[in-house]
Amino acid sequence: MTELTNLPPLPGIGLKPEHYAPLLAARSASIPSANTASCYCPHWVEVHPQNYFGAGGPPHRWLTAIAEHFPLSFHSVGLSLGSAEGLRGDELEQLAALCARYQPAAISEHLSWSGRVDNRYPDLLPVPYTDEALSHFVTQVVIVQDRLKRPILIENPSRYLAFAHDEMSESDFLHELCARSGCGILLDINNIEVTATNLGLDPVAMVDAIDPALVGEVHLAGHAREEHAAGPLLIDDHGSPVSALTWQLFEHFIARAGARPTLIEWDTDVPPYAVLAAEAGKAETVLLHDRTPTGKRTGHAFA
Amino acid sequence: MPSLETVQHAMMCAIDLGPAFVREELFVGGRARALRGLKVHANTISHGRLVALEDSFPRTRVAMGEQTFNLHSRGYLDRPGVAALPLAGIGADFAEHLAEVRSPVEAVDLARFEWAWLTCYQAADATAVTIADLANLGEAGLLDLVLSRHPASALVEIGAAARSRLSDETGLVFADPAILITRPEAEVRVMPANATMRALWRAFANPTPVCNLLAMSDEPGSEDRSATGNLGALLALIGAGAFVPRRIGTASCSDFTTSW
Numbered sequence: 149m150t151e152l153t154n155l156p157p158l159p160g161i162g163l164k165p166e167h168y169a170p171l172l173a174a175r176s177a178s179i180p181s182a183n184t185a186s187c188y189c190p191h192w193v194e195v196h197p198q199n200y201f202g203a204g205g206p207p208h209r210w211l212t213a214i215a216e217h218f219p220l221s222f223h224s225v226g227l228s229l230g231s232a233e234g235l236r237g238d239e240l241e242q243l244a245a246l247c248a249r250y251q252p253a254a255i256s257e258h259l260s261w262s263g264r265v266d267n268r269y270p271d272l273l274p275v276p277y278t279d280e281a282l283s284h285f286v287t288q289v290v291i292v293q294d295r296l297k298r299p300i301l302i303e304n305p306s307r308y309l310a311f312a313h314d315e316m317s318e319s320d321f322l323h324e325l326c327a328r329s330g331c332g333i334l335l336d337i338n339n340i341e342v343t344a345t346n347l348g349l350d351p352v353a354m355v356d357a358i359d360p361a362l363v364g365e366v367h368l369a370g371h372a373r374e375e376h377a378a379g380p381l382l383i384d385d386h387g388s389p390v391s392a393l394t395w396q397l398f399e400h401f402i403a404r405a406g407a408r409p410t411l412i413e414w415d416t417d418v419p420p421y422a423v424l425a426a427e428a429g430k431a432e433t434v435l436l437h438d439r440t441p442t443g444k445r446t447g448h449a450f451a
Numbered sequence: 452m453p454s455l456e457t458v459q460h461a462m463m464c465a466i467d468l469g470p471a472f473v474r475e476e477l478f479v480g481g482r483a484r485a486l487r488g489l490k491v492h493a494n495t496i497s498h499g500r501l502v503a504l505e506d507s508f509p510r511t512r513v514a515m516g517e518q519t520f521n522l523h524s525r526g527y528l529d530r531p532g533v534a535a536l537p538l539a540g541i542g543a544d545f546a547e548h549l550a551e552v553r554s555p556v557e558a559v560d561l562a563r564f565e566w567a568w569l570t571c572y573q574a575a576d577a578t579a580v581t582i583a584d585l586a587n588l589g590e591a592g593l594l595d596l597v598l599s600r601h602p603a604s605a606l607v608e609i610g611a612a613a614r615s616r617l618s619d620e621t622g623l624v625f626a627d628p629a630i631l632i633t634r635p636e637a638e639v640r641v642m643p644a645n646a647t648m649r650a651l652w653r654a655f656a657n658p659t660p661v662c663n664l665l666a667m668s669d670e671p672g673s674e675d676r677s678a679t680g681n682l683g684a685l686l687a688l689i690g691a692g693a694f695v696p697r698r699i700g701t702a703s704c705s706d707f708t709t710s711w
Contacts, residue, residue, distance in 0.1 A: 201539060202573030204603065206637050226537065232456035239537075261459060267534045270499030271492055273462065281455050308488035310479040313452045346488070347479075378483060383491060 152299050152332035152364035153254035155219055155409035158435060159428040160192035162223075162386075162413040168210040170421035175217050188425040188432075192253065194221035194411050201242045211250065219253035221365065221411070222246065223334075228268075229288040229302075230261030230275040236268075244295050254365060254409070256301035256334045257292070259285070259322065276311040277321045282328075289329040301364045302326075303334040306342040306371075306384035318343075319357035326362045333358065336367035337397045338390065338413075342382040355397050360405030368398055368431060369413035387416035390427060399434050407435040453477060466493045500528050500541060507542040507569055511561040514616065515554065523549060539573075542566055560613035564630065567605040568641075571634045574603035579635035579692035594662040598694040599655055603634035606644060606652050617641070635692025642691050647684035658697040661685070 163171070174189040193214060200207055211220075226239040247255065263269035275281045293299055302325060304318060316324070322333055335358055344351035370388030374381040390398075390412070402408065412427045453461075464472040466489060473489060475482040504524045505512055512520040527533060527548040533541065546562035579601050585593060607630050614625035621641055629644040631652065644652065654663075688694060 198537070198539065201537075204576035205573045205634065207573070208576070209637050230455075232454075232459050263463065263534075265535065267463065267467070268537060269466075269492075269496045270503070270538050271495040273459075273492055276455065276458055278452065278455070284455055308491045309485065311458070312477055312479050376487065378487070381487060381491070 152301055153221075153409060155221055155253045155365060156191045157407035157409055158191040159431040160194055160218075160221065160409060160411045161190045161424050161428050162411060162415065163193040163195045163211075163214065164414070164418050165207070165210070166418055167421045167424065168214065171214065172217070174421070174425065188429040190218070190412075190425070190428045192219040192221060192409065194223050194413075196225050197222045197243050197246045198224065198226045198239070200246055215250055220250055221254040221256065221409075222250075222252040223303075223411075224255070224257045225272070226262065227257050227288075227292065228260075228262040229257055229292070230259065230273075230281065230285055231264065232261075232284070233264055235288045235291060236265065240292060240295055247296055254301060255296060255298065256303055256365065257289075258303045259305050259325075272305060274305050274307045274309055274311070277314040277316045277318060278311075279315055282316075282321055282324055285325055286328045289325065289331050293330065299330050299332060301332045301334040303336050303367065304339050304343075304358075306336075306339040306382075308346050308381070308383075310347045317357065319354065319359075323359055323362065332364040333362045334365045334367060335363045335401070335408075336369070337401065338367065338369040338371055338386075338394045339384060340397060341391060341394050342371050342384045345380055345382045348379075351393065351397055352400065355401050356404075358401075360401070360408075363405060363408055366398065366401070366408045366410040367413055368394060368410060368427070369415075370394075385416050386413045389423075390430075395430070395434075398431070402434055410435060462489065462492075465489050466496065497528075499538060500534075501525070503538040503541050504528075504545065508545060508562050508565045510565055510616065510620075511545075511549075511558055514561050514613075515558045519554075523552060523554060526552065542569070555612075556610050557612035557616070560607075560609035561616065564607050564609055564613060564617070564632075567607045567632055568639060571603045571605050571632045572639055574634065577602050577695045579633075580689055580694050580696045581692075582686060582690055584696070585686075585689065594660075596661045597658050597697040598661060599658045599697050600652065601633060601635060601693055601695050603639075604652075604693045605632045606630070606649060607632065608649075631688070631691055631693060633692045640691055642687075645684065647680050648688055651681065651684050651688060652693060655694060 171193070195211065200211060222243070224243055227235045227243070229235050258272045259275065260272035261275055262271060262273065275285065289300065289302065302322065304322060326332060337355065340351050340354045343349065344354055368390045369386045370390055372383040372385045372387060374383065410431045412424060412431060414424055458477060461474045461477055465474070470486055473482065473485055475485045478485040478488070501521065501524055527545055530548060533544070536543065543566065546559055546566060549562055550559045580598060588596060608628045609630060610628070617630065618625055623641070623643060625643045627643055627645050629649045631642050631644040631648065633640045
């Protein structure tokens with residue numbers, strides 16, 4: 149099977165400019181056999197490639213320095229694969245150029261759309277789970293993979309809306325997408341909690357419905373919570389620690405699937421590096437406790 | 452069953468135009484639930500664009516005050532074409548917008564400066580020619596040297612109020628209206644540019660041989676119309692990292708023309 153990711157099945161962090169220097173310092177200080185929370189060093193980092201579409205400057209200098217020590221994952225937020233008018237060709241070309249420059253270990257995008265070419269939304273909107281949307285999405289993923297000459301991962305969305313005319317479940321949509329396009333799944337477990345809470349679904353059932361063999365990467369993040377008369381509303385803002393329920397769902401998934409490359413995302417109200425590192429250390433504890441039936445540590449899905 | 456295009460068109464109408472355009476029959480859970488979900492998306496989109504402007508123009512925001520800045524940011528985002536820009540480029544015409552709505556000159560100038568700064572920050576990297584490079588060339592090599600502007604350089608002309616604010620921040624005295632922004636390496640540099648430096652910088656928009664400087668004393672447009680003054684200005688620009696070498700040792704002065 150074609151490898152979907154070359155990331156190690158260990159924790160990574162979402163890289164923010166305020167963490168460039170602390171990350172490299174942690175790398176210098178870390179002792180591979182004795183990682184501790186206070187000087188924890190992640191095993192890989194993930195960036196939004198759109199933040200590096202500028203031709204040059206300090207962001208590229210930092211990323212080049214960091215890429216010497218850490219595998220990179222590119223988590224794209226701008227292709228708008230689900231847009232009925234088709235993906236953004238300009239973004240794809242920029243992404244291809246960046247991939248050629250940095251040779252990331254993994255590339256991912258979202259099961260979403262982001263407006264039109266004349267009205268770009270800085271948001272990830274849900275697509276209806278219909279045959280038409282599936283066929284369209286498969287076509288777009290194949291275009292991306294053909295251009296990049298490698299498979300990509302597609303992330304399950306955070307949803308605040310469910311469509312009345314859905315014809316299949318989210319997991320069925322993702323599985324069929326993988327089968328038809330050859331892509332894999334980036335399983336965002338916080339998104340599972342957000343979607344399940346907002347739409348009245350069972351989060352454990354949603355996690356259990358995902359075929360772990362297709363999962364090349366896992367995301368963990370925090371969310372905001374609003375109380376409404378109709379019930380709680382979770383907002384996927386990546387601005388707080390991973391919730392207790394998301395940790396439980398993560399442990400539940402890893403126990404079934406084995407270790408996977410797992411990212412701690414924190415995009416708003418970004419904390420000091422040590423806070424993010426502690427979350428990554430917590431994820432490592434889960435990943436290193438193998439509870440798969442075979443009783444041995446498993447490699448990542450497609451190693 | 453509505454098509455993908457129909458669903459997306461309906462969602463965009465609701466997000467852009469408000470609750471009156473929500474088609475609740477497309478969603479599970481009725482109107483209240485649809486409104487709640489669409490509002491999350493509308494807020495995220497609006498917040499993302501506004502924060503991108505705040506991040507691009509921090510000094511302008513301080514100078515204008517948060518409330519006024521937000522008011523004009525919202526007006527700017529409603530301008531035709533702005534919503535088509537990626538977040539990284541969304542502030543390209545913000546200064547122009549502030550000028551059109553008759554914002555204070557200081558705010559317009561600061562926005563122009565900040566966009567130029569940001570453009571230099573993200574521009575292509577290139578190896579700037581240095582004073583040491585010139586010293587190694589010798590006289591003949593110097594005369595054959597062809598230079599053009601560094602891709603990460605800009606010159607902005609701004610009024611006294613904005614210059615005063617930048618002086619307070621940098622400790623530099625900006626007596627002339629022009630400010631040179633360069634990024635020859637990782638760090639963005641800001642420095643005052645006198646009239647001669649300004650004229651020289653403009654002349655080097657295209658690859659230009661240094662020997663053309665010698666002819667400048669007869670050209671209009673420079674306050675210091677001596678070759679010595681030009682050389683001093685050129686060295687100041689080179690010291691700031693404003694130029695890249697284009698050709699060394701193959702140029703002839705007659706191959707190039709400059710417009711002063």
